[in-house]
Amino acid sequence: MAGFSAFARVASEVRRDVVAARDRDPASSGVSTAEIIATWPGIHALLAYRVAHAMHVSGVPLLPRLISMLARMVSGIEIHPAAIIGRGLFIDHGSGVVVGETAEVGDNVTLYQGVTLGGTGFQTGKRHPTVQDNVTIGSGAKLLGPITIGHGAKVGANSVVITDVPPNSTVVGNPGHPVRVDGRRPEGPDVDWIHLPDPIAEAIQALSGRIATLERMVAELSDEPQPVAEVRPLRTVRGPNPAGG
Numbered sequence: 046m047a048g049f050s051a052f053a054r055v056a057s058e059v060r061r062d063v064v065a066a067r068d069r070d071p072a073s074s075g076v077s078t079a080e081i082i083a084t085w086p087g088i089h090a091l092l093a094y095r096v097a098h099a100m101h102v103s104g105v106p107l108l109p110r111l112i113s114m115l116a117r118m119v120s121g122i123e124i125h126p127a128a129i130i131g132r133g134l135f136i137d138h139g140s141g142v143v144v145g146e147t148a149e150v151g152d153n154v155t156l157y158q159g160v161t162l163g164g165t166g167f168q169t170g171k172r173h174p175t176v177q178d179n180v181t182i183g184s185g186a187k188l189l190g191p192i193t194i195g196h197g198a199k200v201g202a203n204s205v206v207i208t209d210v211p212p213n214s215t216v217v218g219n220p221g222h223p224v225r226v227d228g229r230r231p232e233g234p235d236v237d238w239i240h241l242p243d244p245i246a247e248a249i250q251a252l253s254g255r256i257a258t259l260e261r262m263v264a265e266l267s268d269e270p271q272p273v274a275e276v277r278p279l280r281t282v283r284g285p286n287p288a289g290g
């Protein structure tokens with residue numbers, strides 16, 4: 046009975062993977078489901094992983110790793126049987142994708158070719174990334190260490206990411222850094238080179254105020270009418286923040 050429920054779960058997961066391939070791969074237009082199952086390397090790797098993972102969880106020795114190795118030979122995609130992968134993963138093209146032993150991948154994630162969810166050294170325990178739901182990871186991106194990629198994030202092609210990625214952000218470069226968060230350029234005091242503070246103008250402004258006060262006091266003490274200097278207030282120039290996206 047336990048075997049049947051595991052089979053049913055694997056079948057339902059693979060069905061979701063095929064739907065993900067159809068939804069997210071423009072090349073699947075006009076292609077039958079049977080053709081996707083027969084010829085999409087990402088589907089082959091996921092089918093093998095789903096079976097190997099179910100066996101691994103049930104404590105079956107050796108076989109899960111053998112399945113994983115055979116899937117890598119066929120698809121160029123290596124997914125450790127112990128990795129935890131949610132529903133609706135789409136791996137486009139496939140070759141060179143590596144998903145390490147303690148990696149965790151949420152639902153509806155997309156990986157392009159050459160993506161590594163890897164460790165950074167010889168440490169033990171949790172050492173691979175956690176990728177939350179609805180994340181897209183561009184081709185050749187390397188995500189290293191026990192970092193968290195927040196839900197809805199996009200990782201640019203060929204990025205090298207070694208720190209956490211905020212949700213709904215776009216990260217590019219090496220080292221990967223956010224260039225968009227919630228669709229806007231990240232704000233910060235160091236990126237506004239236009240609206241810098243002007244200490245000299247602020248000092249003159251303070252002195253002007255003091256002079257005006259003193260002139261008023263002198264005028265009050267003196268019987269003679271005193272000329273009152275016109276002091277034009279200085280204002281710091283304000284405008285839109287160019288870092289605002």
Ligand SMILES: CC(C)(COP(=O)(O)OP(=O)(O)OC[C@H]1O[C@@H](n2cnc3c(N)ncnc32)[C@H](O)[C@@H]1OP(=O)(O)O)[C@@H](O)C(=O)NCCC(=O)NCCS
Nearest residue numbers: 157182183184199200201202203204215216217218224225
């Ligand atoms: C990152 C990516 C997902 C775009 O995300 P986005 O949120 O739409 O971001 P934008 O296109 O607005 O780009 C944001 C900024 O990052 C830069 N950028 C985008 N992708 C980049 C990358 N891979 N490397 C370096 N910089 C990149 C853009 O030039 C832009 O710079 P700007 O702020 O100076 O204008 C996309 O560029 C990418 O790399 N996709 C992967 C696609 C892929 O692997 N395809 C393989 C198909 S086989």
